[in-house]
Amino acid sequence: MIAIKKQNAAKNIAPKSIALFGATGTIGDNALSLISDYPHLFRASLLTAQENWQKLARLCHQFHPDVAVIANPAHYATLKEAAPATTRIMAGEDALNEAAALPCDAHLSAIVGFAALAPTFAAIQAGHTIILANKECLVAAGALLMEAVATHHAPLIPVDSEHSGLFQLWATTQHNPPATVTLTASGGALRDWEITRLHDATPAEAIAHPNWRMGAKISVDSATLMNKGLELIEAQHVFSLAPTQLDVLIHPESLVHCFITFADGAQLAQLSIADMRLPIAHALYYPHRLALNLPPLSLATVGALHFSAPDSARYPCLRLAHHAMQTGGATPLILNAANEIAVEAFLQQRIRFTDIAPLIEETLAIFTAPSPQTLDEVHEINHTARELTLKRIATWNHS
Ligand code: NDP
Numbered sequence: 388m389i390a391i392k393k394q395n396a397a398k399n400i401a402p403k404s405i406a407l408f409g410a411t412g413t414i415g416d417n418a419l420s421l422i423s424d425y426p427h428l429f430r431a432s433l434l435t436a437q438e439n440w441q442k443l444a445r446l447c448h449q450f451h452p453d454v455a456v457i458a459n460p461a462h463y464a465t466l467k468e469a470a471p472a473t474t475r476i477m478a479g480e481d482a483l484n485e486a487a488a489l490p491c492d493a494h495l496s497a498i499v500g501f502a503a504l505a506p507t508f509a510a511i512q513a514g515h516t517i518i519l520a521n522k523e524c525l526v527a528a529g530a531l532l533m534e535a536v537a538t539h540h541a542p543l544i545p546v547d548s549e550h551s552g553l554f555q556l557w558a559t560t561q562h563n564p565p566a567t568v569t570l571t572a573s574g575g576a577l578r579d580w581e582i583t584r585l586h587d588a589t590p591a592e593a594i595a596h597p598n599w600r601m602g603a604k605i606s607v608d609s610a611t612l613m614n615k616g617l618e619l620i621e622a623q624h625v626f627s628l629a630p631t632q633l634d635v636l637i638h639p640e641s642l643v644h645c646f647i648t649f650a651d652g653a654q655l656a657q658l659s660i661a662d663m664r665l666p667i668a669h670a671l672y673y674p675h676r677l678a679l680n681l682p683p684l685s686l687a688t689v690g691a692l693h694f695s696a697p698d699s700a701r702y703p704c705l706r707l708a709h710h711a712m713q714t715g716g717a718t719p720l721i722l723n724a725a726n727e728i729a730v731e732a733f734l735q736q737r738i739r740f741t742d743i744a745p746l747i748e749e750t751l752a753i754f755t756a757p758s759p760q761t762l763d764e765v766h767e768i769n770h771t772a773r774e775l776t777l778k779r780i781a782t783w784n785h786s
Contacts, residue, residue, distance in 0.1 A: 454489065501524070510541070531761075566650050576593055704747065732746075
């Protein structure tokens with residue numbers, strides 16, 4: 388490991404300062420493990436959390452960031468007391484946005500859900516390099532975000548494994564735009580369950596992902612395949628693709644992350660082991676590659692790779708996401724808001740796993756809005772969609 392560190396150490400170059408938004412989550416864990424393994428290359432200059440001030444305080448002692456932000460202001464005093472005096476402590480949602488504009492070499496957007504939108508937008512407006520793990524912000528406000536990326540010349544490097552794969556393949560499309568782009572999906576924790584049993588799936592069962600260790604929300608999204616639907620919309624924005632160019636295949640091994648199909652039928656795929664440190668390291672060190680100390684992908688050991696079309700009866704959320712992507716405007720934003728509320732209600736055991744899709748479908752049916760032109764309008768539509776879904780959950784018969 389030390390030899391690898393030395394091999395990769397860029398001599399006499401200051402480590403890249405990384406502002407890590409969502410430091411206490413699973414993407415945060417993976418990013419911090421890379422930062423800790425390659426201190427010559429990367430430094431955590433800013434760390435944030437929502438509630439988990441204890442972990443944030445521990446990380447401050449370990450990584451000595453210049454700034455730490457706790458989004459829930461109720462934890463300000465306790466965090467300040469527990470963190471080293473050399474770290475400036477900020478608190479509250481506005482502080483998150485203010486901190487996002489502070490100088491850094493890269494902004495890693497790894498807060499879960501819609502909450503990432505405002506700080507990511509602020510970082511784009513500051514012209515920072517955006518390393519994007521969060522997908523909900525692009526689903527909610529893709530057109531506005533990508534417009535801001537262009538206006539402020541903020542480079543955007545995706546970290547989602549499928550989008551990182553596409554990003555790596557994209558150079559091959561320079562003279563030949565892709566005919567189609569396929570994202571793969573593991574199928575989630577309940578992939579092999581009888582459809583009739585899904586009704587009884589508990590949160591613990593739905594988040595027990597077979598291939599990836601991820602936060603609770605994305606793990607449930609993975610089980611419903613909403614995650615893949617959100618990723619289609621993310622790919623649409625990041626790679627300027629038409630909805631008709633985007634497709635999904637179930638691939639239980641999670642080794643082929645995506646592939647591009649060209650006009651002549653040739654396909655190029657990106658493969659790697661299922662470990663988020665790979666795409667994060669690719670984004671952090673781009674355009675170079677780190678000699679990561681991870682197990683190699685041995686196709687001989689794997690032996691066989693499997694692919695199948697997603698079953699629409701098992702995964703109704705994918706159909707809803709397709710509909711939202713094709714409709715465009717405010718529909719993906721409403722879809723995302725309803726999904727966040729429904730997933731939260733499922734995790735709190737207020738609704739069943741199989742209630743998630745019908746709840747989202749109802750919100751989409753009763754609420755339409757014009758395409759948002761500003762961030763304020765995005766927030767307004769998001770708020771209304773959440774309130775409507777919450778109201779419906781209150782009277783939902785989930786027996
Ligand atoms: P986690 O739930 O593990 O972590 C979420 C992070 O966001 C935590 O630091 C949490 O703080 C913080 N947070 C939660 N709510 C708020 C809020 N309202 N305001 C500010 N901060 C908040 O999520 P993941 O790391 O799994 O995922 C993060 C994002 O990356 C998601 O958008 C996900 O879709 C995407 N992603 C994740 C992958 C993965 O492998 N995990 C793969 C690809 C994409 P606290 O701990 O204090 O609650």
